[in-house]
Amino acid sequence: QLCDIGFIGLGVMGKNLTLNLADNGYRIACFDLDQSKVDAILAQDRQEAGSEEVRIHGCRSYTELLAKLKKPHLVILSVPAGEPVDHVCNHLIDAGIGADDIVVDTGNSLWTDSVAREAHYKGKFIFFSTAVSGGEVGARFGPSLMPSGDPYAWTRIKPVWEAIAAKVDADSGKPIESHVPGKPVREGEPCATYIGPVGAGHYVKMVHNGIEYADMQLICEAYHIMRAGLGMQPAEIAETFRQWNQGVLNSYLIEISAEVLDKLDEETGQPLVDLILDRAGQKGTGLWTAVSALQVGSPAQTITQAVFARSISSLKAERLVAADALSGPEAPVLSGQEKDQAVQNLHDALYCSKICAYAQGFQLMAMASKEQGWKLDFAQIAKIWRAGCIIRAVFLQSITQAYEQNDSLANLLLDPFFASQIKSFQGNWRKAVADATLMGIPCAAMSSALNYYDSYRCAVLPANLLQGQRDYFGAHTFERTDKSPGRKFHIEWSQPGQPQVAIKK
Numbered sequence: 001q002l003c004d005i006g007f008i009g010l011g012v013m014g015k016n017l018t019l020n021l022a023d024n025g026y027r028i029a030c031f032d033l034d035q036s037k038v039d040a041i042l043a044q045d046r047q048e049a050g051s052e053e054v055r056i057h058g059c060r061s062y063t064e065l066l067a068k069l070k071k072p073h074l075v076i077l078s079v080p081a082g083e084p085v086d087h088v089c090n091h092l093i094d095a096g097i098g099a100d101d102i103v104v105d106t107g108n109s110l111w112t113d114s115v116a117r118e119a120h121y122k123g124k125f126i127f128f129s130t131a132v133s134g135g136e137v138g139a140r141f142g143p144s145l146m147p148s149g150d151p152y153a154w155t156r157i158k159p160v161w162e163a164i165a166a167k168v169d170a171d172s173g174k175p176i177e178s179h180v181p182g183k184p185v186r187e188g189e190p191c192a193t194y195i196g197p198v199g200a201g202h203y204v205k206m207v208h209n210g211i212e213y214a215d216m217q218l219i220c221e222a223y224h225i226m227r228a229g230l231g232m233q234p235a236e237i238a239e240t241f242r243q244w245n246q247g248v249l250n251s252y253l254i255e256i257s258a259e260v261l262d263k264l265d266e267e268t269g270q271p272l273v274d275l276i277l278d279r280a281g282q283k284g285t286g287l288w289t290a291v292s293a294l295q296v297g298s299p300a301q302t303i304t305q306a307v308f309a310r311s312i313s314s315l316k317a318e319r320l321v322a323a324d325a326l327s328g329p330e331a332p333v334l335s336g337q338e339k340d341q342a343v344q345n346l347h348d349a350l351y352c353s354k355i356c357a358y359a360q361g362f363q364l365m366a367m368a369s370k371e372q373g374w375k376l377d378f379a380q381i382a383k384i385w386r387a388g389c390i391i392r393a394v395f396l397q398s399i400t401q402a403y404e405q406n407d408s409l410a411n412l413l414l415d416p417f418f419a420s421q422i423k424s425f426q427g428n429w430r431k432a433v434a435d436a437t438l439m440g441i442p443c444a445a446m447s448s449a450l451n452y453y454d455s456y457r458c459a460v461l462p463a464n465l466l467q468g469q470r471d472y473f474g475a476h477t478f479e480r481t482d483k484s485p486g487r488k489f490h491i492e493w494s495q496p497g498q499p500q501v502a503i504k505k
């Protein structure tokens, strides 16, 4: 019996996606350059499915993989982004893949690479892309999927992705979860929706990761202020996060942060977090989001600050020198009541900052969508982020509703619900940022979110002076508020050697 799907790349994500596909009734032919990974998944499949049923078939070459598949072939790749994707595509061409066959890239590829690949492989096979979020557990039991590319290919892939995706209860917007091998969730709304032409899905996933960076950094700043400013122990902060997880901040990232803070080191018995080196890594998607925001001209300072926060964290040796050389304020000693209030302020600051980070991400997608002609559907995007992905949160249900009520919403901050939320909580947000600043504890993402909010709601920014400066030294021209829009002016600001004299009326 021929297989339904070919799967190439059996790293953590690939292996788990393959098992998820098998749980959903697909017969898979799989291949990895590392044969031990093929052997490992076959062993795991035997264990999980029982010895009778063979759901996954191992292959030793690309040619064998194609020979084991039904026609037209559907081949899914889970290989590292970049050159490895083309390496596999070229091997598939050599192995005889045909023009009607579909190859789906599920890695964290740069969206422009996906656009180039669709054009490059045209006529050889149909290149389709699907960005995947959810880490290993998501891949195994239900990821959030962001497919994009050829609409015909989508009709073939749709049932597959809808089967393996995370599911959400349509009424409450809450995830329906099962982590039992062989027992996938079949009811509920799948977290998989067609995003648009090729590239759009990976762009949306890239912005998801930018938001993920901001979300993580904001939580880390709240932790830092509690730890270094309020003198709280990791277990106490974990408990605070667990309480926060009961309300508007309920999210996967808050939940796992509490678990990380609670973990004790087996060797020393100390909180493990205190022993983890404070130098953050990054694979690139947050940076790509920041670069894209700069290129498109969409203000996304909280996301960008989150990337810079990782950069400054990596300067560990320099920071150690600077910690001795440079001065700052002493952290004040707070009464119990003051501390409780400071924790409440942080809660509200985190919530308001989070709204701003998402507003920035959605604004960036809107600008890119316009530029690329993608016609992104933001209610659908928010919907498929409600479960399965790393930024899953109850909050995404409110974003879904905001875009369902107004699909041309210019900015999430203008949605009546979010506007009223910030109106209620901004006092404490401002206090949290001010207190951190006075204590000398960095809160770059939180304060940049506040600055984003204050800039966005500012009717007159000092860009008038900036335009004057530009015209002064570079004759760059300026528009006037009292003349028709678009009309450009330039004046001689000063005679050489003479100061400008204010004209009195």
Ligand code: 6PG
Pocket (backbone or CB within 6 Å): 108, 132, 133, 134, 135, 209, 212, 281, 282, 283, 284, 285, 286, 389, 390
């Ligand atoms: C996801 C994650 C996943 C991964 C990224 C970010 O949505 O499942 O975003 O794609 O965690 O690679 O990794 P870095 O923090 O290393 O950039």
